[in-house]
Amino acid sequence: MASYDYDLFVIGAGSGGVRAARISAGYGARVAVAEEFRVGGTCVIRGCVPKKLLVYASRFAGEFADAAGFGWTVGESTFNWSALRDAKEKEITRLEGAYGGNLDRSGVEILRTRAEVTGPNSVRLSxxxxxxxxxxxxxxxxxxFLPVLPGIELAITSNEIFDLPDLPERVIVVGGGYIAVEFASLLAGLGARTTLLYRGEQILRGFDSDLRDKLAVALSRRGVExxxxxxVTAIARDADGLSVTLGDGAILQADAVLYATGRIPNTAGLGLxxxxxxxxxxxxxKVNAASQTNVPSIYAVGDVTNRAQLTPVAIREGHAFADTVFGKRDSLADHSMIPTAVFTTPELGTVGLTEAEALAAFKAVDVYKTEFRPMRNILAGRDERTFMKVLVDAASDRVLGVHILGEGAGEMIQLVGIPLTMGATKRDFDRTMAVHPTAAEELVTxxxxxxRHRS
Structure with missing residues (x-):
């Protein structure tokens, strides 16, 4: 039998790698993790966590504005980007320590270095x-991902936005996916004049069409152009900051240009x-359902596989890998029903099929919709409305998808994801007691x- 230094060597200490390492070590495996940047990966250091902190910060301006409708007098408020940036850094440093501490307590060896694969069972360190x-x-x-175009080196990405010395007064965000719309929303909320440029017909391609249209309207009303x-065909620096040239010849001015046009797997230079x-x-x-590559001893999880670029998916894949390989019990990550949220303001939550997908896959689909002005918006004098959609297979009564736009959509969709994963029917929703007064009660009423669509 071959003798190895480790039972498992993980390259990358992000969400998926850390979960796989910890669970594998819990099964008795000898595990090492190599990380060349900071333990915690994109989500903790320069992704979901710092972004959500900035989202919270961006919503206070709206809260201050709404307070008068509830009898509160709020004095003059000012925003300090440096204070927020430093508080964010303190929190992600704490989380980085927590991630490292959890690995240590699990018996995982942390190697703070770059690692490259040199063979089916070997890795070379820096x-x-x-x-x-x-x-x-x-x-x-x-x-x-950054496209090749003149002046692209002047642009920033989600990697750099969190650590800018100052909040830009004018920001152009390029992209139409969830990262682009989230940053456009939060930057506008923090006070930046924000323009979102997207080369497609409507933002959030792949999401339900009603959500896309209604979010675009809501963001526009909250100050996002x-x-x-x-x-974009070129970016240049001039006396007024940055000039952005568009395909039709128009030129826009900005103090910062944030590119959020997708992400590409980190496989370059890994020796694969x-x-x-x-x-x-x-x-x-490329991996199979068990996250195994064509080389039997090498596996991959998370964004590097490009199956679903979401932190909880990476975590689930890492856990399933450890359960299967070292726990000796088959476990596969199910990618068929993934609840997800887009943390704009208002936020969006979605799980299951879009209406277009449902109509393409089923012969009879019933669509339930509701749109209403939430209770708190009435006294606040805010026109913003909550929208909900439930898609049902009329033949089996199974709920195919749920889509929500409004306050708390992310929290709601996580809970809705449970019954949908279990195969809940519309009758199950109907016989569930409502909680009043809440926005979520609309889902069961x-x-x-x-x-009614019939083909």
Missing amino acids: DGRVVTAERILIATGARP ICTHAD DTAGVALDATGAV LRTPSE
Whole structure:
């Protein structure tokens, strides 16, 4: 029997890699994790966590404005970007320590170095040392994509936005996915004049069409200027900051240009070709349902596989890997029903099929919709409305998808994800007692379909 330095060597200490390492060590495996940046990965250090902290900060301006309707007199308020930035850094440093401490307590060895694969069972560290492992797990995540165009070096990405010395007065955000719309929303909330440029027809491609349209309207009302069919051809520095040239010849001025046009897997320079690991056209590691590559001893989880670039998915994949390989009990991550949220203001929550997907897959679909002005918005004098949609297979009564736009949508959709994963029917929703007065009660009080589709 071959002798190895470790049972498992993980490259990347992000959410997926850390979970896989901890659970594997809990099963008795000898585990090491190599991380060249900071323990915690994109989500903790420069992704979900700091972004959500900034989202919270961006909502206070609206809270101050709404307070008068409830009898409160709020004095003059000012915003200090440096104070927020420093508080954010303090929190992610604490979380980084917590992640490292959890690995230590689990018996995982942390190697703060870059690691490259040199074979099916070997890895070379930055100091030249080569270590061996019975299994290697690639969990290196993804990085922001930047297109090739003149002046692109003047742009920033989600990696840099959190640590800017000052909040730019004028920001152009390029992109139409969830990262782009989240940053456009929070920057506008913090007081920046924000323009969102998207080359497509409508933001949030792949989401339900009603959510896309209604969020675009809501963001516009909250100060985000959305320009669709807008393609950037060049960026240049001039006396007025940065000039952004569009495909139609228009020129926009900004103090910062934030690119959020997708993320690409971090596989360059990892040595995967040396081991014969297959990659797809985007550079993502090809894996089977058990996260195993074409090289039996090498696995991959998280964004580096480009299956679903979401932190909870990476965590679930990492846990399933450890359960299967070291826990000796088959466990697969189910990608068919993934609840997710977009933390704009108002926020969006979605799980299951969009209406277009449901109509393409089922012959009879009932669509339940409701739109209303939430109670708190009435006294606040705010026009913003909450929207909900429930899609049902009329033949089986199974709920196919739920889509929410409004305050608390992220929290609601997490809970809705449980019954949908269990295969809940519309009758199950109907027989659930409502909690009054809440926005969520609308999900269990919808009685008459707004639309009935039959093919």
